[in-house]
Structures are given as C-alpha cells and as structure tokens.
Amino acid sequence: MRVALVLPAALFGVLALAFAAFMILGRDPRLLPSTMIDQPVPAFTLPALRTGEPGLASADLNAGAGVKLVNFFASWCVPCRVEQPVLMRFAREGGAPIFGINYKDKPEDAIKWLKELGDPFARVAADRDGRAAIDWGVYGIPETFVIDPAGRIRYRHAGPITQDVLERNLMPVIKEAAK
Amino acid sequence: MRTAWLGAGLALFGLLAVLAAAPAPAVQPDEMLADTALEARARAIGKNLRCLVCQNQSIDDSDAGLARDLRILVRQRLTAGDSDAQVIDFVVARYGDFVLLNPPLKPVTYALWVGPAVIFGLAALSVVIYFRRPRKRPAPASAAALSAEERERLRRLLGAERPR
Numbered sequence: 636m637r638v639a640l641v642l643p644a645a646l647f648g649v650l651a652l653a654f655a656a657f658m659i660l661g662r663d664p665r666l667l668p669s670t671m672i673d674q675p676v677p678a679f680t681l682p683a684l685r686t687g688e689p690g691l692a693s694a695d696l697n698a699g700a701g702v703k704l705v706n707f708f709a710s711w712c713v714p715c716r717v718e719q720p721v722l723m724r725f726a727r728e729g730g731a732p733i734f735g736i737n738y739k740d741k742p743e744d745a746i747k748w749l750k751e752l753g754d755p756f757a758r759v760a761a762d763r764d765g766r767a768a769i770d771w772g773v774y775g776i777p778e779t780f781v782i783d784p785a786g787r788i789r790y791r792h793a794g795p796i797t798q799d800v801l802e803r804n805l806m807p808v809i810k811e812a813a814k
Numbered sequence: 815m816r817t818a819w820l821g822a823g824l825a826l827f828g829l830l831a832v833l834a835a836a837p838a839p840a841v842q843p844d845e846m847l848a849d850t851a852l853e854a855r856a857r858a859i860g861k862n863l864r865c866l867v868c869q870n871q872s873i874d875d876s877d878a879g880l881a882r883d884l885r886i887l888v889r890q891r892l893t894a895g896d897s898d899a900q901v902i903d904f905v906v907a908r909y910g911d912f913v914l915l916n917p918p919l920k921p922v923t924y925a926l927w928v929g930p931a932v933i934f935g936l937a938a939l940s941v942v943i944y945f946r947r948p949r950k951r952p953a954p955a956s957a958a959a960l961s962a963e964e965r966e967r968l969r970r971l972l973g974a975e976r977p978r
Contacts, residue, residue: 639944667866670910739879765883772908774866774880 681760691760697786710748726755
C-alpha cells in the first residue's frame with residue numbers, strides 16, 4: 636500500500652533527475668552529429684573567391700602532408716565575425732592551413748569582409764549556390780572541419796570557433812589527426 | 815437567445831478559420847517541376863525530410879534557405895532519374911537519419927518506436943491490478959453497535975428534519 640503511493644512520485648523523481656542531468660551535462664540535442672566523420676572529403680570543385688587565384692577541389696585536401704582545416708563562412712553570418720580573430724591568431728601561429736569556403740555570398744561583400752576582419756585562409760573558394768556545402772553536410776554556418784593528412788574528415792564543429800572551443804575541442808583532434 | 819446564437823456563430827467561424835489556416839507549403843512556383851508526376855513525388859519526399867535549420871518543420875514547410883536548396887536538390891535528383899529511395903539515401907548520406915521526419919526502425923531507434931507501447935502497457939497493467947485487487951471493506955456498522963445515548967441523539971437529529 637505504501638509502495639503504491641510512493642512509487643509514482645519516485646518514478647517521476649528519477650525521470651526528472653535523468654532529464655536534468657542530460658540537460659546540464661549532455662550535449663545540445665539541436666546539434667547534429669556529422670555523418671562525414673572518418674569519411675573522405677566529398678567530391679567537389681569550387682572556383683576561387685577572388686578572380687585569378689586558385690580554386691579549391693577535393694584533390695587539394697587529399698594531397699600534401701599535414702592536417703588541414705576547412706571553414707565555411709559568409710559576410711552575412713554574424714557568428715563568423717566572432718571566430719575570425721581566433722582563426723587569424725591560429726593561422727599566424729601556424730597551427731594548420733585553413734581553407735575557407737565562402738557560402739552563398741556576394742563575392743564583393745566577402746572580399747570587403749576579409750579586408751576588414753583579416754584573411755586567415757590559405758585559399759578562399761566560393762560556393763555561390765551552397766551546393767558543395769550540402770555535400771559536406773553543412774546545415775548552418777560557420778562550420779569547421781578537421782581533415783587528416785590522408786584526406787579524411789576527422790572532426791566537425793558547428794558554430795563559431797571561440798578560443799575555448801579551439802583549445803578544448805579542436806586542438807586535441809588536430810594533434811591526434813597529425814599522427 | 816439572440817446573443818447566444820451570435821456567440822455560437824462567432825465560435826464556429828473562429829473554429830473554421832483556425833482549421834482553414836493549414837500551413838501553406840513554402841514551395842515556391844519557380845522551384846516546381848513542370849512534370850506534375852515528378853512534382854508530386856518531390857512533395858511526398860519533401861514532406862518527410864526535416865529542415866535542418868528549423869528542425870521541427872519539413873523542408874516543404876520551411877522558408878529557410880537550406881530547405882529551399884534541399885527542395886531544389888530533390889527535384890534535380892528526380893529529374894536526373896533517381897528513384898524516391900535513391901533521393902532519400904542521397905540526403906541521408908549527408909545529414910544522417912536525423913533528416914528523416916519518420917525515423918527508420920533500427921537498433922538505435924527501438925526505444926523510440928517501442929517505448930510508448932511499453933509505457934502504455936505498464937500503465938494499463940497497473941490499472942488492471944489496482945481494480946482487481948480485493949480491498950478490505952470497513953465492517954458494516956450495525957445498529958446494535960450504537961449506545962442508547964447515541965440512538966437517542968440520532969433520533970433527535972433525524973426527527974428534527976421531519977417537519978419539513
């Protein structure tokens with residue numbers, strides 16, 4: 636009799652605690668796990684943002700030793716402004732080459748934006764219609780991918796790269812991928 | 815009486831207005847295919863693909879840029895001769911099962927599919943147990959259990975109501 640009275644409340648308590656723990660400790664359920672992890676870089680060929688410069692294709696990311704970063708950005712993207720100084724510092728300190736893919740943007744706006752905030756990219760390609768981004772499984776920019784020397788995607792970060800994200804999430808993966 | 819009818823009429827109108835305001839699909843005329851059969855297939859696929867930006871809308875209901883891109887992509891694949899399953903696999907390969915509004919039955923989704931039935935079953939079982947369990951009834955009170963004093967008081971209380 637006592638058990639029957641207490642049991643529903645106890646079950647409710649356990650469920651509430653489980654949900655609370657998941658909300659506080661768990662990952663954000665809106666974040667999408669990438670299907671691209673440990674997959675080779677998807678096939679794509681994009682023109683350069685600035686005419687006369689080399690574009691970017693999957694072959695550029697498969698070739699050459701070392702870890703590379705691929706960063707999707709746009710001049711209209713507000714969080715991209717947040718991460719730009721972090722990417723600038725990362726590039727200056729020679730962390731790894733960053734390949735920028737300018738997503739659904741007007742080239743003149745993007746060029747102006749890079750002049751204003753700095754250009755940390757080894758190359759900047761333009762994905763005007765966002766089709767290549769779909770092949771990368773991008774669902775909102777900024778998104779940053781870590782590519783290992785063999786040309787496989789090792790990590791994807793959705794959202795701006797803050798100094799904290801760089802040190803806590805990206806650097807360990809970059810070190811691991813370099814092995 | 816008149817105002818009651820007016821009120822009922824207004825309520826009915828309000829209800830109809832709400833029911834009629836079904837969400838219009840966000841599919842734009844410039845995206846639609848001339849081939850109505852292909853367009854119908856595209857709509858059927860789009861209804862089951864989640865918009866990854868708004869997450870609780872299908873790509874057909876969403877005005878987000880990515881939803882539009884995916885709608886166009888679905889139509890491109892269909893025009894290129896893909897089957898419905900190939901189109902869906904194409905999108906799932908890039909965005910995972912999360913993009914499906916109707917998740918597939920696999921080991922990771924067993925809890926999702928079976929969970930509600932299990933919880934309902936447990937609830938039904940506890941109701942059955944609760945009602946079938948024999949209950950201790952309080953012993954029927956006999957008149958003899960009352961003392962003379964109590965009987966007198968009862969008579970007075972009942973008698974007091976009688977004159978009405």
